[in-house]
Amino acid sequence: MTRYITVIGLEVHAELKTKTKAFCSCSTAFGSRPNTHVCPVCTGMPGALPVLNKQVVEFALRAALALNCRINKFNKFDRKNYFYPDLAKGYQISQFDQPICEHGYIDINVEGEEKRIGITRIHMEEDAGKLVHSGATISTSDFSAVDYNRAGVPLIEIVSEPDMRSAEEARAYMESLKAILEYTDVCDCKMQEGSLRCDANISIMPVGAKEFGTRAEIKNLNSFRALVRAIEYEVERQKEILEDGGHVVQETRTWDDVNGVTLSMRSKEEAHDYRYFPEPDLVPIQLDDAWIERVRSELPELPGARQARLVKSFGLPEYDAGQIVSSKAMADYFDAAAATAKDAKGVANWLLGDVSAFLNSENIGIEDFKVAPAHLAELVNLIKDGVLSSKLAKKVFGELLKEDASPKALVEKLGLQQVSDEGAIAALVDEAIAANPQSVADYKAGKDKAIGFLVGQIMKKSRGKANPGLVQKLLKERLQ
Amino acid sequence: MTATAANNLKVSQDDVEHIAQLSRLTVPASEREKFTEQFNQILNYADILEHIDTAGIQPTAHVLPVSNVFREDIVKPGSALEEVLANAPAVHNDGFKVPRVIE
Missing domain, CATH: 1.10.10.410 (Arc Repressor Mutant, subunit A)
Structure with a gap:
């Protein structure tokens, strides 16, 4: 049987955390009553003119530098023309041939092996409105209701090179990218709410082939799990086609998470003739060295550097440090607890063990964890000082989950001190x-x-x- | 006219139909020939520009020598809901009611 190589490139859309939309002063607040954050710019009224939100450029630049990109000091917006009710204007304002930056990369680590994944480009654009279908699915609906609250919310689209060769590499890339966007505070990265979205271009080619196979673009990947499952499914689907002597069709497919399959979206041939041209209503952007260097100097400590610090300063194993820094909130919690803990490794073990298990079972993030970092540190210290055995410590931890309090006080209240007399x-x-x-x-x-x-x-x-x-x-x- | 025969016919009737489709315009068959002719006239006229030596000149993205026009990130209220929906052909649950659209 022929052996195949999988080739994956990802296109990630990240909503920027601005207060207002990209080209008008309407609020970007999520979950409001439909069409209440809408103005003539959002609805494409004749004569309405867009004006660029400076914070969009600031955030895009921050992400660009954190992702090691080369900045295009001169960049501009273009119109991407298409007819669909999610944008009232009949076009999306995006960047086509001169995006804000190109040629970046992320270093990922899969099973101990370091690999550099190229970033082709990052461009700024606006989000579209939301269509609520009257039926369960679009095909069973008689009509749709359009809400333009999201129309015009700023996005950056981060396009990777086709450098990934497995679902695990794609996952690692996506996790690193998410962490960097969180650290730089440009996006709140809630995949479920759609503030971070991912499309995957997937193809396979026989080992030794010089050219990539025909790719399918998979949309609707709303979680890391969906990304991994969709890639695994798609690779098998394409293998079967090739093994049967067929050809993979270049098309857009959507991930059906319930049934675990990708489905063709049957787009019309003409749907993708976007006829890009420069946006005449917006003037170009000129970035100078002073601006770029100011943003660079304000970049926070990024996940890679933070991991190295945890290894160096606290003696954490590389893997554990990596797990902790993959979420900024977790890393912040660790640093806060380690500040008063006598045993930083102990803090790490608790975070990756019992705390993570609890968060998973409750399906919440550490930002919603009610035990204060200082209290976890105190618990760790009680073990270190021999006041609590690890078994009793778990009991105290269980009490802390019910009600956040000082572990010392809890030990006394419950009479749990270890007897060392x-x-x-x-x-x-x-x-x-x-x-x-x-x-x-x-x-x-x-x-x-x-x-x-x-x-x-x-x-x-x-x-x-x-x-x-x-x-x-x-x-x-x-x-x- | 020094233009060659190939230059004279830049777009065909099929192209005109394609462009009409992209623009969501209905062009009656009777007018297709006329439009094809006019499209070609316009494009052939634009050919004159091709004779200008543009080596070393940056493509023009914008006609005004202006850049970096920004707005601060401060929220201002949008339009009132009734005003927004005043132009909707039909309304459903505060949304613009549109026919089912499958891309």
């Missing part, structure tokens, strides 16, 4: 020895495992509060 433990040890002569005999006969039973009995008796190390030590001393 030799006298008290010695009494329990003696009691256990007296009550279990068989185990004592077994141990003395060389069955080392028997001591585990005795420790267990003592811990049970102390309701988990006895310091396990001390129990072991005292037992061994007495049984010698």
Whole structure:
């Protein structure tokens, strides 16, 4: 059987976090009553003129520099003409041949291997309105209702090179890109709400082929999981076509998340003749060195640098540090907790272990986590100081989830302090020895495992509060 | 006219129909020939510009020597909902009601 290479390029649309739209002063607030953030510019009234929001350029520039792009100091807007009710003007204002920047890259790491994924270009454009269909799907609807609140909201489109060779690489690229957009604070990156959207161009070619195969463009990828599943599905679909001696058709397909398949969108041949031309209503943008360098100097610490810092300053393993910095909120939480923790690695373990498990089970992000970083640090310190065993610490953590409070206070309130008083433990040890002569005999006969039973009995008796190390030590001393 | 025969016919009747389709215009068959002729006249006229030496001249994106006209990111109220929907052919749930559109 022929072996194939998968070739993937991603087009990512990110909504910029401006207060107003790209070309008018209407609000960008999400979830408002339909058509209440709309003005003559949004609805394409004759004579209405667009004026560019400076913050759009500022954000686009910030993203461009964070993604290692070469800035086009002269750039301009163009009209992309198409008829669809989601834009009232009959065209979308975008950038065609002179976008704000080109030739960037992101370094990704998949299973320990570093790889550079090229970014072809980033351009600024406006979002379209939203169509609410009367039926369950567009084909079963008699009509649609158009809401222009999103029309004109600024976007940047980040186009990658076809450099990815697997679903995992695509996922890693998307995760890194999301993290960078979050760190630079240009986009709130909520894939479910559509503020970060991804289209994937996917093709396959036989190993050794010199030219890429025909690609399909997959839309409607609203989560990392959808991205991975859609790529896996599409690769299999294209393989089957080629194996049967057929040809892959170049087309746009949509991801059906419920059924786990991609479906052809049957676009008309003429639908993609966009007839771009320079937007006469907007003057060009000229960026000078002072502007570019000012934005560069204001860039925050980016995920890659932050990961390196966590490894260097706190001795975290590379992988753990990578997990923590992949979300800015998580990294901020870590830094806040590590500031007062005596054991930064302990903080990392809690975050990646119990805290992440809790967040996943509740389906929330760490920004909605109610336990204060200082309290997690205090919990870690109680373990470090020997006040709590790890088992009791989990119990305290469970209490913290119910009500955020000082772990120290909780320990006292619940009487959970680990007992490290030799006298008290010695009494329990003696009691256990007296009550279990068989185990004592077994141990003395060389069955080392028997001591585990005795420790267990003592811990049970102390309701988990006895310091396990001390129990072991005292037992061994007495049984010698 | 020094233009060659090939230059004279830059667009065909099919092209005219395609452009009409893209512009959502209905062009009656009776007028197609006339439009084809006029399109070609316009394009042939534009050919005159081709004779100008433009080596070393930047393409013009905008006719005015102006750049960087910006607006601050400050919200101003948009139009009233009734005003926005006044131009809607029909309204449904505060939205512009449009026929089902499959791209």
